[in-house]
Amino acid sequence: MSDMDEMDDGSGVVKKFMFLNRKAPHGTVYALEGLEVVLITAAFDQDVSMVFTDDGVYQLIKGIDSKGIEVKDFSKTYRALEGYDVEKLYVDQASMDARGLTEDDLIVDVAVLSVDEMANLMAEQDVVISF
Amino acid sequence: MQFGILVNEGPYTHQASDTAYLFARAAIEKGHKVPRVFFYHDGVYNASRLATPPQDDRNVGARWSKLAADHGVDLVVCVAAAQRRGITDGVLGDNFRISGLGQLVEMGIQYDRLVTFGD
Numbered sequence: 001m002s003d004m005d006e007m008d009d010g011s012g013v014v015k016k017f018m019f020l021n022r023k024a025p026h027g028t029v030y031a032l033e034g035l036e037v038v039l040i041t042a043a044f045d046q047d048v049s050m051v052f053t054d055d056g057v058y059q060l061i062k063g064i065d066s067k068g069i070e071v072k073d074f075s076k077t078y079r080a081l082e083g084y085d086v087e088k089l090y091v092d093q094a095s096m097d098a099r100g101l102t103e104d105d106l107i108v109d110v111a112v113l114s115v116d117e118m119a120n121l122m123a124e125q126d127v128v129i130s131f
Numbered sequence: 132m133q134f135g136i137l138v139n140e141g142p143y144t145h146q147a148s149d150t151a152y153l154f155a156r157a158a159i160e161k162g163h164k165v166p167r168v169f170f171y172h173d174g175v176y177n178a179s180r181l182a183t184p185p186q187d188d189r190n191v192g193a194r195w196s197k198l199a200a201d202h203g204v205d206l207v208v209c210v211a212a213a214q215r216r217g218i219t220d221g222v223l224g225d226n227f228r229i230s231g232l233g234q235l236v237e238m239g240i241q242y243d244r245l246v247t248f249g250d
Contacts, residue, residue, distance in 0.1 A: 037236070040236055
């Protein structure tokens with residue numbers, strides 16, 4: 001993808017961008033198109049964090065098989081994020097608990113945060129984009 | 132203050148584009164700058180000049196075009212999202228242009244605030 005080449009807005013400014021993923025991976029297009037924005041933001045050498053909360057935690061679960069619904073499976077992209085220097089992945093503890101999930105159910109290494117920790121992390125950001 | 136605006140939903144089905152427009156207009160009236168609005172997801176449908184809503188209702192797309200004409204707002208439609216949905220240069224309303232997601236990221240980097248309107 002040509003968009004993935006190094007990009008620069010010319011300012012040299014690095015801001016803290018948080019991408020808040022709230023939706024299940026399939027059913028709506030938000031997760032897939034949201035991931036595109038994350039990759040472009042990383043290509044601009046910005047400080048990127050991804051948060052998975054509510055049904056967004058399902059984006060990271062193991063064993064996704066979307067063949068039956070004839071929709072592209074993009075879950076491998078989460079594993080490739082490290083290659084784009086997107087290494088700050090956070091999940092919301094309460095969202096995991098409510099869905100009976102633990103870190104072992106996820107395809108990537110994440111930090112599990114309490115509500116208070118999440119609030120602090122959000123307060124540190126310059127830009128929060130929610131999908 | 133400089134506001135960047137992100138519109139993530141299409142016209143009429145969802146309130147997002149209306150609220151974003153009213154926010155942008157109010158910000159400009161208060162003396163702030165809205166240099167750019169970025170349309171993503173189904174938000175790209177706001178850019179279609181083929182929409183012909185009933186005359187007793189607002190024309191969401193045309194309203195954006197006029198805001199751009201009056202105040203120099205850059206209306207940018209995401210190329211990847213647009214291609215998925217059949218929005219091409221041939222159907223763009225006045226003052227909309229198609230470009231890449233980099234234009235969205237730039238808003239986050241360069242402006243004081245980036246405000247998202249969507250679900």
